[in-house]
Amino acid sequence: MAQEIERKFLVVGDRWRGLAEGTTYRQGYLLSGAGRTVRVRIAGTRGFLTIKGATEGVSRSEFEYEIPLADAEELLNTLCDRPLIEKTRYKIPYEGLIWEVDEFWGDNDGLIVAEVELSSPDQTVQLPDWIGEEVSHDPRYFNAALVKHPYRQWHSAPES
Numbered sequence: 322m323a324q325e326i327e328r329k330f331l332v333v334g335d336r337w338r339g340l341a342e343g344t345t346y347r348q349g350y351l352l353s354g355a356g357r358t359v360r361v362r363i364a365g366t367r368g369f370l371t372i373k374g375a376t377e378g379v380s381r382s383e384f385e386y387e388i389p390l391a392d393a394e395e396l397l398n399t400l401c402d403r404p405l406i407e408k409t410r411y412k413i414p415y416e417g418l419i420w421e422v423d424e425f426w427g428d429n430d431g432l433i434v435a436e437v438e439l440s441s442p443d444q445t446v447q448l449p450d451w452i453g454e455e456v457s458h459d460p461r462y463f464n465a466a467l468v469k470h471p472y473r474q475w476h477s478a479p480e481s
Contacts, residue, residue, distance in 0.1 A: 325373070325383035326442055329462055332433040333453035337422055343409040346423075349401025353465040360465070361388075361396040364410070368393025379442050379457050404428040404471060406464050416447040428471035434462060 348362035356375030362368070368390045374382035397405060407427040413420045418437050425432040435452060456462040461470065 323383050323385075324380060326380045326439045326444075327436050328379050328439065328446065328455060328457045329434055329436045330448070330455050330457075331453040332422055332435050332451055334451050337411070337413060337435075337449070337451040340413045341411040341422075343411045343424070346406070346408050346410050347397060348406045348464065349397045349403075350465050350468055351396070351400055351402075353402065353468065358465045361393055361401055363390065363393050363397065366390060370396075376463075379439070402468050404468060406467060413449075415449045418446065420449065425467070425472065428473055429467050430473060431476065432462075432467075432472040 344365045346362060346364050348360055350358055350360055352359040358371075358373045360369075360371045360373070362371065368388045369385055370388050370393075371383065371385040373384075404427060406425070406429065408423045408425045408429070411422040411424070413422060418439075420435050420437050422433065422435045425434075434456065435449075437446060439446065460466050461475065
C-alpha cells in the first residue's frame, strides 16, 4: 500500500520567494468525506487521479495515477465540486528534504502553506526560517476542506 506521511505548516514572510520556480496547479474533488477523497489534478501540463484514505496522525494511504491531460480537464470542468483549488506550487530543497510551498489564489487567495513529506511519522525535521505554525492536525487546511469552506470565508486578514 502507498503511504503518504506529511506535515503541514503556515508560511510566514517572503524569504521563501525566489528559491524555486512555481508550477500552476488546478485540482478538484470527485469524492470527499467519510475518510476518503478522490482528486483530479492538473500540475503544469500533466493530469493525475489520486485516491487518499483517512488521515491518521500525519499519515494516510495514497494512490496516484497519471491520466491524459484532456481527461483531467474534462473531469475538472464537468464533475468536480466547486470551487476548484487553484495554486502555485514551489518545490524548495532544504536540509535534505523537499518543501512544497503552495500559494493559493481564487477563493483561497491569501493562504500560503508548506508541506514536507517524511519517511516516518517521527522523523526529525529542520524547519526553514519561513515556517510558521504547524497545521498538520487542523482539517480546515486540507485541500478537500478548502473546497467546502474556502479560506477567504473563515480567515480574517490581520489589521494594518
